[in-house]
Amino acid sequence: MLWEFSLPNTIGVLLTKLAPWVGITMLARLPGGEAHVGLFYAVDRVTEASLFFLMLAASTALPVMAERVAARDADGLGRLALLNIWLAWMMTMPAAVFATASEPLIMRVLGPDFSGRGPILSIVVLAVVAASHTVVLFHVLLAHAKAWALAGFAAVWASVVVVVSWRFAPSLGAVGVAVSITAAYVATGAMAWGFGARVCPILRPRLSHVADIAVFLDLYGLACVASGNLSPFAASLCGVILSILCAGVIWVSATDEQRRVLSGFLRRKAASAD
Numbered sequence: 348m349l350w351e352f353s354l355p356n357t358i359g360v361l362l363t364k365l366a367p368w369v370g371i372t373m374l375a376r377l378p379g380g381e382a383h384v385g386l387f388y389a390v391d392r393v394t395e396a397s398l399f400f401l402m403l404a405a406s407t408a409l410p411v412m413a414e415r416v417a418a419r420d421a422d423g424l425g426r427l428a429l430l431n432i433w434l435a436w437m438m439t440m441p442a443a444v445f446a447t448a449s450e451p452l453i454m455r456v457l458g459p460d461f462s463g464r465g466p467i468l469s470i471v472v473l474a475v476v477a478a479s480h481t482v483v484l485f486h487v488l489l490a491h492a493k494a495w496a497l498a499g500f501a502a503v504w505a506s507v508v509v510v511v512s513w514r515f516a517p518s519l520g521a522v523g524v525a526v527s528i529t530a531a532y533v534a535t536g537a538m539a540w541g542f543g544a545r546v547c548p549i550l551r552p553r554l555s556h557v558a559d560i561a562v563f564l565d566l567y568g569l570a571c572v573a574s575g576n577l578s579p580f581a582a583s584l585c586g587v588i589l590s591i592l593c594a595g596v597i598w599v600s601a602t603d604e605q606r607r608v609l610s611g612f613l614r615r616k617a618a619s620a621d
Contacts, residue, residue, distance in 0.1 A: 355494040359501035366505035366531075370512030370524035377520060387521040390467050393446075394528065397439065397475040401482045404438075405431060412490035425549030426604070428487050432556075433605050435479035437597050440563045441590035443472035448570035448586025452579035469571060470525040476563070477532035484539040484550070491546055500535050507531040555600040562596045 374383040408431055415424035446453070447469040454468070488496050508527045515523030544551045566589045573585040598606070 352492075352494050355498035359498045362498075362501040362505040366508040367512075367524070367528070369509045370516045370527055373512060373516040374521060374524060377517065383520040386467065387524050390471050390521070390525065391528075393468070394471055394474055394478075398478055398482070401435060401439075401475075401479055404434070405482050405486045409486050409490060412486060416490045421547050422549055424487065424490070425547045428483055428543070428547065428550060430605050430608060431483040431486075432480045433597070433601050434609065435483055436476070436559060436563075437594065437609075439472075439476045439479040440559070440597060441594040443476050444563070444566050444570045444593050445583075445586040445590040446472045447567055448573045448589060449579075449583040450574050452583050455579055466571070466574070467522050467525045469567075469574065470522065470529050473567070474525070474529040474532045477529065477536045481532060481536040481539050484536075484543040487543050487547060487550070488539070493546075496542065500539060503538065504531040504535045507534050559597055559600050563593060566590075566593050 371384055371387065374380050374387060377383055408427060411427060412424055415421075415427065447466075450466060450468045485497055485500070508531045511527035511530050512524050515526055517523070519526065540550070540552060570586055570589055573582045573589075577585060601609075
């Protein structure tokens with residue numbers, strides 16, 4: 348038990364918690380470093396809170412995933428994982444588009460010390476989107492008791508954070524550290540999807556996944572343009588429209604089974620609220 352689970356999990360936690368300190372240390376040594384550190388910590392709360400809810404949502408499916416593994420039901424496990432990935436994208440992609448367009452307004456609300464320091468929030472929300480499916484795929488590997496594989500992904504994540512922070516933090520400040528976090532999640536997310544597809548072939552990327560990502564990136568780019576060229580309030584309104592469009596595209600790309608599951612869940616929630 349110690350070798351198979353406790354030790355790799357401990358290593359993974361230590362790596363993911365210690366690696367960002369390299370970038371934070373570099374920020375602290377810059378002129379006005381305290382402001383850079385404060386900005387990064389303020390925006391990083393978005394990542395931490397989002398990851399908490401993503402982990403919570405994925406962990407509820409872990410017992411069922413373990414049952415599917417024990418029953419050697421690879422197709423059932425794959426369908427459950429794909430459902431969770433779709434739900435994670437439904438939660439994170441539209442919100443990321445809205446937050447990107449609304450960044451000037453959000454930073455203005457936070458105070459003058461946070462505005463005008465670069466597009467850090469729009470970079471951080473990309474990390475959240477990249478992390479959304481990564482969390483689900485990590486739970487698939489955890490259901491297969493591949494804790495050492497997860498520790499290896501944590502090592503890759505930490506290495507990317509350290510290298511990219513070392514390269515960009517001195518010149519870009521807090522934005523450079525945010526870039527390192529996003530790059531780490533993009534790298535580990537791509538690797539986890541490839542590894543998960545080997546464990547469970549039904550998880551191979553589909554055309555609908557590519558289309559969802561492509562549409563999200565297009566809308567994200569439009570949100571960046573709106574954020575940089577419109578007034579804060581107008582950009583936020585544009586963000587609302589783009590986020591609704593993003594949610595609609597993700598909804599249309601889902602399978603009938605996925606839509607039925609989400610519709611049933613929402614109906615039960617509405618009934619319980621009444």
